[in-house]
Amino acid sequence: MTRDLSALLTSEGPVLGTWSQIAAPEMVDLIGLNGFRFTIIDCEHGVFGIETAENLARAADANDIACAVRVPRNDPVLIMKALDAGIRHVVIPNLESAADAARAVAATRFAPHGLRGACPCCRSGGHFIRNWDDYVTAEEARVGIIGLVETVEGNRAIREICETQGLRALMFGPFDLSVSMGLNGNWRHNDVRAAVTDMVACATEAEIPVMMPVFSPDPSECGELMAFWREKGVDCFVIGSDKILIASAFAEWTTGLAQT
Template structure:
């Protein structure tokens, strides 16, 4: 009996193949800890889970356990690392992630550096070790592992004004799979923090989208607040649509709480218990 392939399995093939063929995929962005939510995302049918270690915990064992949870539900994980540092990209991929999202990519050189860090030679400079989880803790065959690593996805996040003049060059970077428009940081960089509907912000986003769509390989990735936004972005050619789990949960809970408060009315009057029943309830 011989080991083969990288963890977690064939769902990595499906994600890379679908995205690179131009198919639309839908994912959810989750912060750790939340292994049960990762599993649930797979069970309900999401195409991928993004684990956000830029704005959330990023511990090695914690990350590996969340990727294990995703594996159990057959959903691939892409990790948003906290910076464009090779060791962070390596850490995520060694844990078994299907790819990485690199924040604050402002130039084509930075995009190329991210790609190099994510791929083995001759396409990059990723460090090699089969003792990792991605290498089945030493049980994987070297040739199969390296060949399977060709599926690794690299997504560059465009979220700074400084990046806008370079979007076309960034999107044209060989082996860059997608460009993610980061509206939150972009609004801050534009000088309109949090005002995602301000004309300055929407104009910046529109230019990024226009320049990115001219690329042959890099797809458009966006984060949305609801289904209406998702449909709108699909019509604009977004291949990857991501829902922010905390936004979805907050919106749903707020709606439930508001509805419950409005309909419940005053609490029912408490009926007095006789002494015998009162003792039973103590």
């Protein structure tokens, strides 16, 4: 099954990962072969479902990198399917309240402590679980929810969200937050940075690891952003996405060759 992302979240940084939005295991190969330590398989904005995500997770396994999956919404069935597929960490978009966070965490726990459906024949248990009690103990220790806070409402509720027991990490979405704030995608705006800085401080105070998206296609700007957030206690970064990095490389080649 997939590597333990939890260990990366608590290790000394910088720890670099990216988003997988291209439905190709070869792209995950390239992510792993070029030094990234994890990827987040994006089933919210990527145009694919859990069947493809499972195969991308296999590619992550083959390249010895960790992975998580971002589900389209905070739905216990979608979370269950990701966990049953052996993807141990699930990113939940658009958390806006402590109730949202608690519902997501409950979806990783079996009854009577949670909402996760139970099946002894799934990839996470080797397709036939012979000792259910041992499986439950191990599974609930290794799976985790990464809450993505990306709206004004989520920003307002961040202290209550941070009090939720069982969150493995938090992520903050500056692009969506800028849209929610009426800033039309201007994720560099000072008000966006101030809001995210406040949320990072709340997570740090609650001893919840932070995964910080860094969107810029410019490596120099990425470095500056990483340095800023590392001063705030962030060590784990989600750099661009496979699409952003590939597009940047394509543009570098075409621009350079056009000038010869």
